[in-house]
Amino acid sequence: MNVIFVKWGTKYSSEDVNTLYNNLKKYNDKHTYYCYTDNSEGLDKHIDVIWIPSSPRLKKWWNKLRMFAQEFPIEGKCMFFDIDTVIKNDPFKILDQIDFNKLTILDCPWKTDPIYSRATNYDVRIASGVITWTAGNHTEMWENFISNKDYFLRKYKGIDRYIVHENYSYETFPHTYIQSYKYQKEIDYEPAIMTYEEVNFESRNIK
Amino acid sequence: MNQEILNRTLKLIEEVYDESMYGENDIYRIKDLIHSVDTNHWKSKQWLVDEFYKLYDHNQGSFYVGGGWYGLLSYLIRNKWEDESLNITSGDIDPRCEEFGWKLFHNSDINFVTEDMTLRDLSEYSAIISTSCEHVEPEILEKFIKSKDSNAWVVLQTNNYEELDSHINCYPDVMSFANWVEPLLKERIYFAGTLRLGDFDRFMVIGK
Numbered sequence: 001m002n003v004i005f006v007k008w009g010t011k012y013s014s015e016d017v018n019t020l021y022n023n024l025k026k027y028n029d030k031h032t033y034y035c036y037t038d039n040s041e042g043l044d045k046h047i048d049v050i051w052i053p054s055s056p057r058l059k060k061w062w063n064k065l066r067m068f069a070q071e072f073p074i075e076g077k078c079m080f081f082d083i084d085t086v087i088k089n090d091p092f093k094i095l096d097q098i099d100f101n102k103l104t105i106l107d108c109p110w111k112t113d114p115i116y117s118r119a120t121n122y123d124v125r126i127a128s129g130v131i132t133w134t135a136g137n138h139t140e141m142w143e144n145f146i147s148n149k150d151y152f153l154r155k156y157k158g159i160d161r162y163i164v165h166e167n168y169s170y171e172t173f174p175h176t177y178i179q180s181y182k183y184q185k186e187i188d189y190e191p192a193i194m195t196y197e198e199v200n201f202e203s204r205n206i207k
Numbered sequence: 208m209n210q211e212i213l214n215r216t217l218k219l220i221e222e223v224y225d226e227s228m229y230g231e232n233d234i235y236r237i238k239d240l241i242h243s244v245d246t247n248h249w250k251s252k253q254w255l256v257d258e259f260y261k262l263y264d265h266n267q268g269s270f271y272v273g274g275g276w277y278g279l280l281s282y283l284i285r286n287k288w289e290d291e292s293l294n295i296t297s298g299d300i301d302p303r304c305e306e307f308g309w310k311l312f313h314n315s316d317i318n319f320v321t322e323d324m325t326l327r328d329l330s331e332y333s334a335i336i337s338t339s340c341e342h343v344e345p346e347i348l349e350k351f352i353k354s355k356d357s358n359a360w361v362v363l364q365t366n367n368y369e370e371l372d373s374h375i376n377c378y379p380d381v382m383s384f385a386n387w388v389e390p391l392l393k394e395r396i397y398f399a400g401t402l403r404l405g406d407f408d409r410f411m412v413i414g415k
Contacts, residue, residue, distance in 0.1 A: 057344050057375040119227075119234060150274075150342050151301050153373035155235040 001077040001095070002135070007037040008052060008063045012083040014042030021047055023087040031092075034074065036067065050074070056149060064128060065159050069142040074135045082129040086181075086194040094177055094192065095132070104132045105163070106195065107172035110183035122156060124164040126172060129195040141168055208244060212282070215311050216244055222310075236303065243277045251364060251409045252280040252338060254402050256287045259334070259362050259413055262397055268333030269294035273324030273343075273351055276301075278308035278317060280338055285315040296332075298322045329354040340365035340384075341374045348376065349391060357393040360415055368407035381410040388412045 003024060005017050017035050021044055024033070033047045040049040050073060052063055066072060067080060077100045081091075098104055106127040116123045144166060145152055156162045163170065179191040223236045242248070266288055272281050275297030284295055296318045297308055308319035325347055329335050335355045340348055340363050352361055365384055369377045378384040385399040398413035 055344050055346050059372050059375065062372060119232070122235070148301050150373050151239070154239060154371075 001031045001079060002074050003031045003033045004050075004067060004074070004078055004080045005033075005035045005037075005047075005083055006061075006064050006067070006080070007035055007039070007083060008058075008060065009038070014040070016083050017047065018042075018044045020081060020083055020085060020087070024081070024091065027087075027090045028092050031079075036063065056146065061128075061158050062153065065142055065145055065162070067131075068133075068138045069146075070136065070139045072135065076135055078131075078133055078135050080128075080131040081193075082195070084196050085129055087192070088179070088194055089190055089192045091130070091177075091192040094173065097174075098132050099171065100132060100134045101137065102133070103138050103163075103168065103170040105160075105170050105172055106130050106178050107175060108180065109175050110180050122161045122165050124160050126160055126164060126170070127195065128158075128160050128163070130173065130178075130193060138168065141166075208246075208249060212244065212311065216240055219307060219310055236307075240277065240307065244279055247404045247409075248279060249283075250404065251402060252283050254400075254409075255280065255336070255338060255362060255364060255411060256283045258398055258400065258411065259336075259360070260287050262413055263334065263360065266290040267292045269296070269331065270334045270336060271324075271327065271329055271332040272297045273335065273337040274339035275299050275304065275308070275319075276339065277304055278312045278315075278319060280336065281308075281317040281319075282312045282315050284336075285312075285317060291316055294318070296320060298324050298327060300324070325350045325354065327354075329359075330356045332356065332359055334360040334362060336362040338364040341368065341377050343376055345376055345387070352388070352391045358415065360413065361388070361392070362411070362413045363388060364409055364411045366404075366407050366409045378410060380408075381412070384410045385412050388414060 005020060007017055021033055034050050035043055035047050036050045036052060038052040043049065106129050108125050108127050111125045115121065116125055141163065145162065152162055176189040177192050179187055179194045181194050181196050220237050220240055223234065227234045270284060275281055276299055278297050281295045281297040298320045300323050302321045305319040305321045332355065335351065337343065355361060365376060365378055367377050367379055368374055381399050381401045385396050389396050392414045394415040396412055396414040400411050402409040
């Protein structure tokens with residue numbers, strides 16, 4: 001399986017990627033690890049680099065959407081992790097429950113405020129901090145985006161909102177897979193990962 | 208803002224809202240429409256029209272507006288060049304721009320089209336214009352400029368407002384922008400200026 005990280009700009013460093021890689025490798029060193037990035041300096045030599053192309057220019061998390069482009073140079077099963085994901089238990093144990101023909105994404109059950117349902121804010125109750133899929137599937141997400149890129153960049157604050165409000169189908173990981181750092185201080189299960197939900201790219205919540 | 212355009216914009220906003228109830232749900236268009244005719248856009252585009260009018264110096268020809276959005280710039284061009292022998296085409300890759308452009312500015316003799324601005328044959332135009340260079344990748348903008356007739360004018364605006372995700376081609380000041388444009392021109396830059404708009408600056412370069 002391909003495990004993919006996306007590092008664009010300077011918010012996260014190669015050291016951050018290496019930390020995540022080492023934390024994941026403890027559980028499975030047979031997977032092939034990739035970093036899709038505009039700067040590979042300092043990355044662990046066991047992480048394969050996929051270069052972010054100069055065109056189309058995308059900022060921040062929008063680069064994640066490119067993983068669904070037909071030309072993205074990966075084949076087979078894929079699992080993506082945001083760089084600020086904290087690994088608490090084996091995150092791969094769940095994979096035998098996953099249908100890789102479908103897009104699977106994190107659910108955020110802590111988002112209970114009715115504001116998330118308002119049509120005007122396009123907010124959502126999912127998060128793209130971890131995603132599983134099979135390369136070559138869901139290419140329509142990228143193709144639709146690129147056909148009217150500028151409008152989507154204005155309309156949505158990130159790819160989570162794009163995925164939901166452009167009506168792409170998805171499954172979600174079980175609630176017990178994830179713990180929210182901000183909103184779930186106490187839980188009665190052992191999650192595989194802890195995640196941060198941030199809309200402000202300038203903030204840095206890692207570690 | 209012109210009262211008639213304000214009324215048409217409000218009517219269109221109502222249509223978008225109604226459509227969101229029974230058809231395509233895209234109420235962000237309401238905000239986008241409002242932005243497209245806000246004071247900053249109006250000022251920036253009027254500035255372009257006023258400065259370019261002095262340089263163009265005749266009332267015939269054809270202008271191509273690339274990334275023309277809902278058509279405000281084309282409307283202001285038409286107001287300045289009222290003679291219908293000047294043809295105005297406004298192209299945008301977003302199909303709703305063509306639809307809304309006709310609805311907002313239907314009596315301004317503007318040809319709204321849905322297209323990638325780099326795929327059009329620009330050799331027939333006496334001026335090519337884009338006020339949305341901050342949204343356009345340098346490679347595409349370069350192709351746009353190089354596609355014009357060598358004697359045609361090029362009028363470009365960008366800004367230094369980096370914060371938006373859609374702003375992928377900003378410049379820190381007008382000289383940086385002019386220095387990027389100039390090598391692509393046959394003649395030279397005739398105008399380079401800055402319009403201060405509060406939180407950010409808009410830069411304009413006019414050349415041949």
